Amino acid sequence: MIKGFIAGLAVANAFEWFAHKYILHGVHRPGQPRYSPVPKSMESHWAHHREVRKQQFSDDCYVEGVDHWRTRNEIMSLAVVAGVASIAFYPISKGMSLAALYSAGNYYYVHRRAHLEPDWAKRTIPWHYDHHMNSNQDANWCVTRPWFDYVMGTRVVSSADLKEANPLGLPLPAALSKTLTQAIESVFPAKWVEHKPKLVTAVQAENEQNDAVA
DSSP states (O other), rough: HHHHHHHHHHHHHHHHHHIIIIIOOOETTTTEEEEEEHHHHHHHHHHHHHHHTTTTTTOOOHHHHSHHHHHHHHHHHHHHHHHHHHHTTTTEEEEEHHHHHHHHHHHHHHHHHHHHOOHHHHHHHHHHHHHHHSOOOSOOOOSSOHHHHHHTTTEOOGGGGSSSSTTTTOOOOOOHHHHHHHHHHHHHEEOSSSOOOOOOOOHHHHHHHHHHHH
């Protein structure tokens, strides 16, 4: 049960990376808008990016809750994915099935809280703050934990204060975090950029969304 649950967490993190990159952001196409197999989710997500970059990482859709269409879209998407995954995993591993349900609920909690409490996000999930506020938004795909960003080479750190204590993104004793970081980054190193995260103007944010979904 425990091994299955841990394996399920890893699978969920991998799916989080994949879905964020290919479904929510969409795939670049020369001379055309990005392609997503779920265009409504991509539209919702780029609207989310626009609001976050205009409002210093806050997004009012989480204040409005289910009255806002983007909140409803996120909840429904998570419910569908969690439901299908839990049913598919159940014959294989009850632990993995449980992990699918837990991961969906945890994703919504973490993501919602991050955009309601930006200071909490910077302290707790700095990789996601980097995803939105870094000049390159096509990186740092994980939200809850940065595991597969390290594995896939997409953890791009913009400044030292936005570098997590360890690649697991877990609160561990300093000595253990340092040892763990050295061991993991010897195989899966994080990348760095020279400039710090920056906010963009409302016009720039609007243009970013238009370029993505027009």
